[in-house]
Amino acid sequence: MKRLWLFLPVAVFALIAGAVAYQLTQPRDEFVRSAMIGQPLPSFSLPPPGGGPATLSDASFRDGRPRLLNFWASWCLPCIAEAPQLERLRGEGAVIVGVAIRDRPEDVAAFLQTHGNPYAVLAADDIAELQLALGSSGLPETFVIDGQGRIRYQHIGDIRAADVPVLLDELRKAGS
Amino acid sequence: MTVMKWLAAALLCILPLPAAAQSAMPPAPLADRQLDDPRLEAAARELMHTLRCVMCQGQSIADSDAPMAGDMRHQVRSRIAAGESAEDVRAWLKARYGDYISYQPELNRVTWPLFAVPALLLLFAALVFFRRVRVAAKPRR
Amino acid sequence: MIAEIGLAALWLAAALAVFQLVAGGLSLRPGAPPVLGQSLRPLAVLQGGFALLSFAALLVLFATTDLSVALVALNSHTAKPLLYKVTGAWGNHEGSMLLWVATLATSGALIAALERRLPERTMHAVLAAQGFVASGFFAFLLFSSNPFTRLPMPAPEGVGLNPLLQDIGLALHPPTLYLGYVGLSVAFSFAVGALLTNAVTPQFARVMRPWVLGAWVFLTLGIVAGSYWAYYELGWGGWWFWDPVENASLMPWLAATALLHSVSVLAARDALRVWTILLGVIAFSMSMVGTFLVRSGILTSVHAFAVDPQRGAFILALLALYIGGALLLFALRAGTILEGKRFGLASRESALVLNNILLSALLGIVLLGTLYPLFAEMVGARVSVGPPYFNAVGAVFALPMLAVMTIGPLLRWRSDTARRLARPLVALSAAGLLAAVLALLQGDIGLLPLSGFVLGAMLVVASVLPLGGRSFRRTPLTVWGMVIAHFGIGVALLGMASDAALTRERLVAMAPGDAVTVGPWTVRLREVMPVAGPNWTATEVVLDAQTAAGGRTITLRPQSRTFWAPVQQTTESALASRWNGQLYAVSGGPVDGGRWQMRLWWKPFVTLIWLGGLLVALGGALSMAGHLRRDTVRRSAARRISRLAAPVPA
Numbered sequence: 001m002k003r004l005w006l007f008l009p010v011a012v013f014a015l016i017a018g019a020v021a022y023q024l025t026q027p028r029d030e031f032v033r034s035a036m037i038g039q040p041l042p043s044f045s046l047p048p049p050g051g052g053p054a055t056l057s058d059a060s061f062r063d064g065r066p067r068l069l070n071f072w073a074s075w076c077l078p079c080i081a082e083a084p085q086l087e088r089l090r091g092e093g094a095v096i097v098g099v100a101i102r103d104r105p106e107d108v109a110a111f112l113q114t115h116g117n118p119y120a121v122l123a124a125d126d127i128a129e130l131q132l133a134l135g136s137s138g139l140p141e142t143f144v145i146d147g148q149g150r151i152r153y154q155h156i157g158d159i160r161a162a163d164v165p166v167l168l169d170e171l172r173k174a175g176s
Numbered sequence: 177m178t179v180m181k182w183l184a185a186a187l188l189c190i191l192p193l194p195a196a197a198q199s200a201m202p203p204a205p206l207a208d209r210q211l212d213d214p215r216l217e218a219a220a221r222e223l224m225h226t227l228r229c230v231m232c233q234g235q236s237i238a239d240s241d242a243p244m245a246g247d248m249r250h251q252v253r254s255r256i257a258a259g260e261s262a263e264d265v266r267a268w269l270k271a272r273y274g275d276y277i278s279y280q281p282e283l284n285r286v287t288w289p290l291f292a293v294p295a296l297l298l299l300f301a302a303l304v305f306f307r308r309v310r311v312a313a314k315p316r317r
Numbered sequence: 318m319i320a321e322i323g324l325a326a327l328w329l330a331a332a333l334a335v336f337q338l339v340a341g342g343l344s345l346r347p348g349a350p351p352v353l354g355q356s357l358r359p360l361a362v363l364q365g366g367f368a369l370l371s372f373a374a375l376l377v378l379f380a381t382t383d384l385s386v387a388l389v390a391l392n393s394h395t396a397k398p399l400l401y402k403v404t405g406a407w408g409n410h411e412g413s414m415l416l417w418v419a420t421l422a423t424s425g426a427l428i429a430a431l432e433r434r435l436p437e438r439t440m441h442a443v444l445a446a447q448g449f450v451a452s453g454f455f456a457f458l459l460f461s462s463n464p465f466t467r468l469p470m471p472a473p474e475g476v477g478l479n480p481l482l483q484d485i486g487l488a489l490h491p492p493t494l495y496l497g498y499v500g501l502s503v504a505f506s507f508a509v510g511a512l513l514t515n516a517v518t519p520q521f522a523r524v525m526r527p528w529v530l531g532a533w534v535f536l537t538l539g540i541v542a543g544s545y546w547a548y549y550e551l552g553w554g555g556w557w558f559w560d561p562v563e564n565a566s567l568m569p570w571l572a573a574t575a576l577l578h579s580v581s582v583l584a585a586r587d588a589l590r591v592w593t594i595l596l597g598v599i600a601f602s603m604s605m606v607g608t609f610l611v612r613s614g615i616l617t618s619v620h621a622f623a624v625d626p627q628r629g630a631f632i633l634a635l636l637a638l639y640i641g642g643a644l645l646l647f648a649l650r651a652g653t654i655l656e657g658k659r660f661g662l663a664s665r666e667s668a669l670v671l672n673n674i675l676l677s678a679l680l681g682i683v684l685l686g687t688l689y690p691l692f693a694e695m696v697g698a699r700v701s702v703g704p705p706y707f708n709a710v711g712a713v714f715a716l717p718m719l720a721v722m723t724i725g726p727l728l729r730w731r732s733d734t735a736r737r738l739a740r741p742l743v744a745l746s747a748a749g750l751l752a753a754v755l756a757l758l759q760g761d762i763g764l765l766p767l768s769g770f771v772l773g774a775m776l777v778v779a780s781v782l783p784l785g786g787r788s789f790r791r792t793p794l795t796v797w798g799m800v801i802a803h804f805g806i807g808v809a810l811l812g813m814a815s816d817a818a819l820t821r822e823r824l825v826a827m828a829p830g831d832a833v834t835v836g837p838w839t840v841r842l843r844e845v846m847p848v849a850g851p852n853w854t855a856t857e858v859v860l861d862a863q864t865a866a867g868g869r870t871i872t873l874r875p876q877s878r879t880f881w882a883p884v885q886q887t888t889e890s891a892l893a894s895r896w897n898g899q900l901y902a903v904s905g906g907p908v909d910g911g912r913w914q915m916r917l918w919w920k921p922f923v924t925l926i927w928l929g930g931l932l933v934a935l936g937g938a939l940s941m942a943g944h945l946r947r948d949t950v951r952r953s954a955a956r957r958i959s960r961l962a963a964p965v966p967a
Contacts, residue, residue: 006651009595010644013602016688017637023615023691024629032230035274075199102199102243127204128247135272137230138244208824208905208914221822225555226705234560236703239553241905279703281689286698293685294710297678305674309662 031156034135034143041149042133046123050105056097056123064147066174068096068167070119071131072140073103074111078158079140083115085159090118092168098122099130101139142167146174199243206253207246213257220253223262226279227252227269236279320386323374324465327415330367330422331455333360334448337425341445345438345513354437357444358429364451365426372419375464379406382475388412388464390472396852396881397478404488405478410612410628411464413491417608418454420499424528425451428503434524434952436516443510450502453635461631480853480880480887486546490539494566497536498604501573503528508597509643512650517590522583523948525597529580530941533573534934540566541930552875552890552903554918556816556926559707561616564687565607568680572600575676577937578669586730588658588666591651592673598647602640603680609636616690661732668725675718682710712765719772719810723779726799741782748778762818769814776807794943802936809929815898815922826912836919837864838900840873845913853880855889858904858913862893875904875915899923 041061045054061067070086072079090096098119100108108124125131134143137156144153144167153170155163211217224238231242237249248269255265269277281287337360344353375388380403384390392409393402407413425447432440458464507525511517543566548556557563576596582589610616613629660666686702693700727741752774756767780803783796821836832841843859855876863870873891880887893900898921905914 003652006591007648009599010641010648013640013644017633017641019688019692019695020609020615021630021633021637023694024613024633026694032228032233032273032276034272035270036272073199102201102203104200107200126201127250128244129251131244132247132251132269132272135274137273202909208826208916210822210824226703228701228703235553236558239551239555239558274699276699276701279701280705281700281702286693286696287689287700289692290685290689290702290706291710294678294682294713297681298713301674301678305667305671308670309667 032137033156034137034151034154036135036151037154039151041145041151044130044133046099046125046130048122049100049103049108049124051124054123056099056121058149060097060121061145061149062147065095066144066146066152066171067120068094068171069134069143069145070096070098070140071101071125071136071142072098073101074107075103076139079111080115082140082158083118085161085164086118087116088161088164089159089167092164094168094171095120100124101128101131102126144170144174150174203243203246204250206250206257208249209253211253211257216256217253219262220249220256223256223265224249224252227266228277228279230273230277319374319377320383320465320467323371323378324463326367326371326374327455327459327465330364330371331452331459333364333367334422334452334455336360337364337448338445338452341441341448344441345445354441357441361429361444361447362426364448365422365424365429368419368422372415375406375412375415376403378465379403379412384473384475385467385471387466387468390468390475392476392478394475394477394852397483398851400485401478401483401488407491408478408488411458411462413495414454414458414462414612415464416492417495417499418451418458420495421447421451421454421502424500424503425506428506428528432524434948435510435521436514439510439514439516439521441510442513443506446506446509446513447502450506450639453638457628457631457635461628477880477883479883480878480885483852483880484546484550486542487550490542490546493535493542494539497532497534497539497573498566498569498607500528500532500535501569501601501604503532504573504576504597505601505643508594509646512594512646512654515650515653517583517594517654519584519587522580522593523944526577526580526584527941527944527948529573529577529597529600530937530944533570533577534937534941536566536570536573537930537934537937540570541927541934544930545927549890549892549901552888552916554820554822554901554903554916554920556923559686559704561687562611564683565610568683568687569600569603569607571676571680571683572596572603575673575680576600578676579673582666582669586658586660586666588660589670589673590654594651594654595647596673596677598640598643599680602636602643605632605636605640606684609633610687616687660730663728663733663735665725665728665730665733668721668728671721672718672725675714675721679711679714679718682714683707686710708765712768716768716772719776719806722803722806723772723775726783726803727779741779744782745775745779749775756814756818759819766814766818769810769817773807773810773814776810777804778807780804780807794946795940796943798936798938798940798943800936801939802933805929805932805934805936807929808925808932809927812922812925812927812929816920816926819921820923821919823917824915825917826908826914828910828912831912833915833917834865835900835917836898836921837866838862838919839865840900840902840917842913842915843872848876850878853878855879856904858902858915860891860902860915862900871900873900873902875902877904877906894924897921 041058043058045057047053048055068089072082086096096118098121100122103124134151140158142155142159143151146152152174155167159167211220221238225236227237227248229235229237229240229242229245229248231244232240237245252265255268256262266278275282281290283291337357340353340356340360343349344357378386378389379393380399382389382393382395382402388409388411393405397405407416425444428447429444435443504525507521507528511521544556547558576593579589579593579596583593609629609632612632615629686707689702690700723745724738724742727738749771752770753767756762756770780800783800784792823833823835825833827833827842829842829844832839840860840862843861845856845858848855848857855878857874857876860873860875861870862873871893873893875891876889878887878889888903888905890901890903898919901918901920903916905916908914
């Protein structure tokens, strides 16, 4: 009995080493993913850039059409890289709602002038309120919202060419 | 070993944000402004120190310079000023980002060993100590 | 040429380590030729010499900014101050690992050259173990982290060193910590050697003690330096964040502290034999685990430094070999060690046992909390374990431990009576009560800081009580060491409690001429001006601060710096230390309309944290000196006796 206790330290160590070894072989997720997937959009309303009456609210998403909700900003460098892919998505029939984070209206206008405007609706969020409410962890970021206003999918980071079919597929799934 | 941590913080949070890639807009109103009521501010402060910044994951939102950390501080302060308790705000953020965002683990199906092991250790410590003493108290042959 | 010399020296040192392992292992077999054992000491010394030579070569490469070496090109720059060129040698994974291994080999060389009190057979086993550990880490360097790799073509200019690392505190923090981490390898090898040769005796403990003390002193200094550096360089106002990397340095310290105390029991009373051996193994194991956690990037927040799963796998294999091997050896052999002497409930031993159990439990908590996110990930959950957990759960074990610490040193060995302690207990209670009243007068401060004030005050008083009734001149150094170290813990505790409970914070946007109050200070923004340094430019905010009571105005100059190579911005906080606390200012950059975002803190008595830490290290150093002196005196006395006993030559 006494002898068995002496094996306790090596047993504890084996447990730890095993867990660590297993974890080393696992791919690491560097991002904090949203816990809101599957949840309905929280209620919100946002004005267009430059202010004025609200043009975007959670109700805007509940008309039966699935949409992409894209968070971006004119000052965000990867957003420039993403612009052509958004254009492609729009060409494939995706409805894209843009929310500009902490941005000045003149900068937004200049950006859209230079890189194209893929957005069906554009709203401004100066304190990243909606971004936080959706559990988004950075810019740019794109959510798939189904026609009942439910959050279905989250894409973190800029959209690359390879991500376009994935997003179109998610949109299709959200629509069916 | 703190060295490497700050290296981490620096690489993750400073390098990807050259001066050009920062918002020209001022941060959210309550990102860096204290609440007037010192009790509410103290509650907010304590909470902010226990929330992880989602961009610079090694830092709390109280310490981070990342713009999103500022937005989160604004949410924390404005919600607490509106009368929510610190735990309400924590729950709101956990519903959005998962348990990972809070440095304070809650007791649940996954985390119970975090609380059971210390209890066991305490028991074990008491056992070892009193056994030693009892054995010691017995006269030696 | 110098890079090649460094690499050759490294290979030679590695080969010698393997020789040392093989020769040492073979020498333990019955009937082994004596030359095997005799070769061990020279081998260890040579190995240490070559490892140091290799590290010296790296220093030269960095000092001269040899851009044909990949490591230099990636981590240095010609336009850097010479001091930071040299210290940059260990500001990266490969260089710091070389320093780690060089320290390991030097420790081995030192025991080989100096230690003559153990039975030769045990010594051979110890040196074999040291060679075993060293050869693995040499292999790690040579096969996965070679610091001397040449570039196919010299780089035109270096990438530069992270500006956060261009700081003197930071330059000295890693080597200090490594001396501590790696110094514990000596305790590890001693424990393994004693297990192999069944030589766990009070003499063994006396031999081990100065080495443990030495490593512990450096570990303490390293942690204190790291904590202060984080405090002033990061500008977050905090001094401990319970980050995995910080915990990685705390765990070996907790184990070494426990070991230090159990070694004393073994040396003085021949008790706790098995336990001391186990702690000897665990202390260095924790150093290796710390190294692994930092290098593998397996835990969040530890991202940047050499995030390389392959290196992680290599170190993990080494850990499995060394820690697993030593613990298995312990499990198989510890049963043969006879349990030592017994003792009563009210005795110095029982207080030390309690201290050991609680320190080990604390170590268990830190290990659990640090690694738990990893276990949770295995079932697909992501959790964070941070300050709220460590503070609360740690307190459950730390508070009773500190309470025992107040009376433990007053107890006699073997057995004591409660009656003898009546008077000191009254004094302690009075000190605690006074602290509690004073603390509660400051308002609602929370339970943990309150306990900190009470226990800190009690400890400060209790720690000097063992001096009572002694003549100062005749008090042994070792007693002074203990008194000062325990006093230091009390002082640090008061600082922590004060920082937690009494800090005042102001976040404010200020224009020139604006004034704000923080604590007793009124801080006025005088001007904002540009300044230039050797490899940076900065905007400096000039603040004048004065207390309500009047007195001299002090000027604080926090900066936002922009470094050129690499291009990076840092904030340089400004600190003004007064006897009763620190005023701390950080500039957060321009806001709008010519205003500057400022973060100001008044932190009463915060400096006591690091002052206490330094006292702890000083106590350890004094104790070490005392033991070394006593050992030399004993040895020369023994020599004289043996000379007297020897037959007089005719």
